[in-house]
Amino acid sequence: MKRVGVTVLSIVTIAALVCGCNVSQPSDSLNTGEPQASKVQLRFLQNKLEAKEIFNELITAFEKQHPNIEITQINDREAEQLLTSMVAKNDAPDLVAIGATDTFVTLANTAVFSDFSGDPSVKNIMPTYIDTVRALSSSGQINGIPYSANVNGILYNKALFRQFGLQIPKTWPELISLAESIREKKQTPFTSHLKKHGRLWCLLMQ
Structure with a gap:
């Protein structure tokens, strides 16, 4: 199966870039009959409609530096389904x-994606982000190079915290422990109005 390059946005929300390439076959010139130099043809799939023009600018700049490579951007709102x-x-x-x-x-x-475990660019990325990407693979591979990260906020109900004598958690283990103690009190620890979209961008303690 063909391996591809990927960008990953994860939990912390991380994005990564992985690659493999197809080389187009040389074609004969219609004018001279002489073979033309072959170019590496790459297809780049991404799902951010608002980032299409930015990626086009980056692609244009890259192609100027690497005239033997041609990149075609595939921009689709349903990129995951298409992929x-x-x-x-x-x-x-x-x-x-x-x-x-x-x-x-x-x-x-x-095993669709390339493994970047030995890629030198990994050394330029915070270990926490690399560990996050690695944890997403059952084989422990680094299947994407993180290039951006978002922070997700958690809102909490002050009245209920006072009612149950709860302390604001400062670490992930403390958050999980707190959620378990809230559940023991027959309360719902978390809710999210964005859950149906597949991401918990905002968690609400009721």
């Missing part, structure tokens, strides 16, 4: 920019 379909047809794109979602985890665990 899954392309992989199923053994026609995966060469580069992918997506979030570290269930789709990424599923594909990472089917």
Whole structure:
């Protein structure tokens, strides 16, 4: 199966870039009959419609520095569904920019993505982000290079915290422990109005 490059946005929300490439076959010139130099043809799939022009600018700048490479951007709001379909047809794109979602985890665990464990660029990224990406793969591989991170906030109900004598957690283990203690009090620890979209951008303690 063809391995591809991916961008991952994860939990902390991380994005990563992985690559493989297809080389187009040389074609004969219609004017001279002489063969033209072959170019490396890469397809880049990403799901941020608002980032399309920015990526086009980056692609143009890259192609000027590497005239033997041509990149075609595939920009689709339903990029994850499209990616899954392309992989199923053994026609995966060469580069992918997506979030570290269930789709990424599923594909990472089917060895679709390249392993960047030995890539020197990994040394330039905070270990915490690399560990996050590594944890998403059952094989412990680094299947994406993080290039951005978002912070997700948690809102809490002050009245209920006072009522139950709860302290604001400062670490992840403390948050999990707090949630368990709230559940023991027959209360719902977390709710999210964005859960249906597959991300818990905002967690509300009721």
